Amino acid sequence: MERVAIIGAAMTQFGQREGEWITDLLAEAGIDCLEDAGVDANDVEHLYVSNMTSGEFEGQTGVMNALVHDIGAIPAYTKRVDQTSASGGAGIYAAWQSIESGASDMTLLVGGEKMTHRSTSETTDIIASVTHPVEYNAGVTLPSFAGLTARRYLERFDAPRESLGKVAVKNHKNGVDNPHAQFRKEVDLETVLESPIVADPLRLYDFCPITDGSAALLFCPESVAREYTDDYAVVTGVDGATDTQVVHEREEPTVMNGVVESGRGAYEMSGLGPADIDVAELHDMFTILEFLQMEGLGFAEQGAAWKRVEDGDTERDTGELPTNTSGGLKSKGHPLGASGVAQGVEIYEQLVGEAGPRQVDADAGLCCNVGGFGNCVITTIMEAAQ
Amino acid sequence: MERVAIIGAAMTQFGQREGEWITDLLAEAGIDCLEDAGVDANDVEHLYVSNMTSGEFEGQTGVMNALVHDIGAIPAYTKRVDQTSASGGAGIYAAWQSIESGASDMTLLVGGEKMTHRSTSETTDIIASVTHPVEYNAGVTLPSFAGLTARRYLERFDAPRESLGKVAVKNHKNGVDNPHAQFRKEVDLETVLESPIVADPLRLYDFCPITDGSAALLFCPESVAREYTDDYAVVTGVDGATDTQVVHEREEPTVMNGVVESGRGAYEMSGLGPADIDVAELHDMFTILEFLQMEGLGFAEQGAAWKRVEDGDTERDTGELPTNTSGGLKSKGHPLGASGVAQGVEIYEQLVGEAGPRQVDADAGLCCNVGGFGNCVITTIMEAAQ
Structure with missing residues (x-):
């Protein structure tokens, strides 16, 4: 069986996109992705949309x-794929x-969500x-789970509160160099630690924002990829x-x-292990989640992720495992259906050398996308073709 | 590559399921399907849910x-698949x-929708x-499209209004023998033709009802199927x-x-043509759609489907191409996400000889599931293993 290649990627500006519909955002990313790959809309055979809540929002x-109509890809087959966040x-x-x-020999994936036009309380309830x-x-929300879990983690592993704050500081720093990020501003540790409490011990800067945006990737068999380019990534x-x-x-x-389970499956399929991964995009909807994913994916022993962060191992320019070079959900933003695709966009760009000022040296990258509070998780490993 | 087999099927009672949630209905069909196949929930690797509107409804x-939690299939991967109806x-x-x-070597598909607890106007708006x-x-609804299309068809092909009514009569008759159907009562042509106008020229009995329900199918490679049974169907x-x-x-x-396009693709893949199909489930959300699908799939020349219906060719016990032996959406009901799966349940049961009083002689069957007003259509051809 042939390997599955990715030959194009795009994302819209993430943030507040006033006056635009979800369909506008999806079309923008989809068209940009096809242009990035040099593929005509007529050659798209399947077009999948990752989106959780267009009906609700x-x-x-x-x-x-x-x-499929708006980008001119009829009669391409299409469906919506939902696995919450x-x-x-x-x-x-x-x-x-x-x-x-x-x-299909050419599948365009476009993820997107339009959220900022609703009130925060409506949005929190939908999520x-x-x-x-x-x-x-019982009135539980995802932030409340995050607060409880963070408290448990800090106590169980004797981790300092500051270590969580350092995730936010790092990801904001990376986001400055991402032109599509919602927030392109550095924050210092003091600001994070003194921001308003949301779910104790977590504070405002431990949480990702509410975001509008869309991202896209183009998939084909490796033999087809070679007709278009030498610089592609392989899943x-x-x-x-x-x-x-x-x-x-x-x-x-x-x-x-x-x-743990999705990581195990992805490693087994790729033949790689945690030590082979050069760059990772983790689902930092809450800062605590970056620790839990580092540990679940074998990037740190249980209870030790906070030390790797403290030691600077996940820093973009100096660390062994640059993590969330895109800025992560934390600063790039988190339009639900777009986020997992945007993680893929970052890893693709890192592997084909198109990450600009965020570029790291990488032959293999990993994305971890978390649905709900870890209800369902998808881990993807990509490698550079060359 | 191995062929893909179906080794189990189930559906809940379709109709008004007061006091039950969508999750109850999905679990009922999913558990029954596993039991039908004799497969343990722990052996399910992927579990897909076909559902359009749990968030909205x-x-x-x-x-x-x-x-995946309720049927005990953790850590099986899961996602929701949406292509509207x-x-x-x-x-x-x-x-x-x-x-x-x-x-995956074992994928459970469960489709379902819970709709009847909302008012008709709310439901119509969501759809x-x-x-x-x-x-x-502009205020367009699907029934209004159906009315306009029916008028155009009757005029263009000089078809009698009665021919549409005969679709309803036939499908209601078939539904009597389906223990899971929402309506198990015959209707006569006069009743159909004199029922209240909904979207001229279509009347109440030209439309499927609003329904709660769920249906499930279990898929695996053919080599795995043989470990469980000799009586299976192959997609x-x-x-x-x-x-x-x-x-x-x-x-x-x-x-x-x-x-037309999805049918072409399905025929090409299977190596079969319209003449090879022994039984068909068509998406009769409106009676007119049964004509349009018969013609699009090559079961009749353009403008001639109404004659085949008038001639009795689609009757269950006497026709050449028994159509909607399950009762169709018309009498079985149309819980959006369940309907396409339930079409598959009927064809599976016909192919493995489990259709009871609805049983016809069939080696190959076809389902045609229509999203929106033909916005996206999926056609599936199944054959008996033996």
Whole structure:
């Protein structure tokens, strides 16, 4: 079987996109991605849209059908893929399957979400609807899970509160060099640690913002990729796995089984291990999640991720494992369905040498996209073709 | 590459399921399907949910994560697949890809929707949100498209109004023998033709009802299927295709390009043609759609489907091409995400000889699942293993 290649990538400006619909954002990223790859819309065979909530946020469904029309790709087959905040990762997995199964020789994946036009309380409620009914009806929100988990982590592993803050400082610093990031400003540790409490011990700067935006990737078999370019990336590992959706049933909340299992599958498929990964995009919806993913993916022993962050190992220009070079969800923003695709965009750009001032030296990269509070996680490993 | 087999099927009672959530319905069909196949939940590797609107209808998202928990399939990977009213067909295509690509050796597909707890006007509005914003904002609904198309068809092909009514009569008759159907009562032509006008010339009995329900299918490679049973079905053809979402841009509204293109792809993949199909489930959300699909799939010349219906060719016990032996969406009901899966359940049961009083003699069957007003269509061809 041929390997699955990625030959193009694009993302819109992330942030507040007033006066634009979800369909506008999806079309912008989709068209830019095709242009980036030099592929005509007529050559797209499948077009997948990663999106969680166009119906809830905008009262508009069928956005994938609008997109295939708007970019001129009819009669390409289309569907929407939803895995809550990991819809983008689920889209990557679906696009990979479409190529690997022979169903399509050219699959465009576009992830996007339009969120900022709703109030914060409405938005929080829509996002909280991903939790199990048992917990949703008890009034639980994702930030509350994050606060509880952070407290448990800090106490269990005797980690300093500052270590969480350093994740935010690092990712904001990286975001300055990402022209598409929602926030392009550095923050210092003091600002993070003194920002308003959201879910104790987590504060405002421990959380990603609410964001509008879209991102896209173009997939094809490696033989087709070579017709277009020599600089492409290859998806060599991808897997997804669930953990119980009822978070209070988990044995140990600081261990994310979905991360562990999906990582195991992706490593096995690629033949690589944690030490082979040169750059990683982790799902830092909350700072604590970056620690939990580093540990679940074998980048640190359990309870030791905070030390690697403190030691500077995840810094972009000087670290052994540059992490969230894009700025992460923290500073780049988190338009739900777009985020997993945008992680892929960053790794693709790093592998083909198009990351500009964020460029690191990388032959292999990894994305980890987390749905809900670790309910379902997709891990993807990409390698440079050359 | 191995062929993709289906080794189990189940569906819940379709109708009004008061006091039950979407997650209850999905779990019921999923568990019954595993039991039908004799497969343990722990052996499920991927679990896909076909559902369009759990967030809009129930304020509950992430239902696939709830399901994987509720049936005990953790850490199986899961995602939701949405292609509006063709979400079930899109789920079949996704499940096929998951097996064919080697990503999974056991994929459970569960489609479902919970709709009847909302008012008819709310439901109509949610469903209308699948139309292109240009048309949605003009107040267009799917029934209005159906009425306009039916008028055009009757005039263009000089077809009698009664021929449409006969689709309803036939499908209601078939539904009597389906224990899971929402309506198990025959209707006579007079009742159909004198029922209240909904969208002239279409009347109440030309439309499918609003329905709660769920349906499930279990997919695996053929070599795995043989470990469980000798009586299984094989998906030998499947394809999806779009037509413009902006219906008023179509050259000829009585031709559904998505049907034509997806049918072409499915026939080509299977090596079969229309004459080889022994039984068909068509998406009769409106009676007129049964004609348009018969013609798009080559079961009748353009403008001639109504004659085949008048001639009795699509009758279950006496026709050459029994169509909608399940009762169709018309009498079985149309819980959006479940419908395409339930079409597959009927064809599977016909092929493995489990259709009871509805049983016809069939080696090959076809399902056609229509998203929106033909915005995207998935056609699936299955054959008996033996």
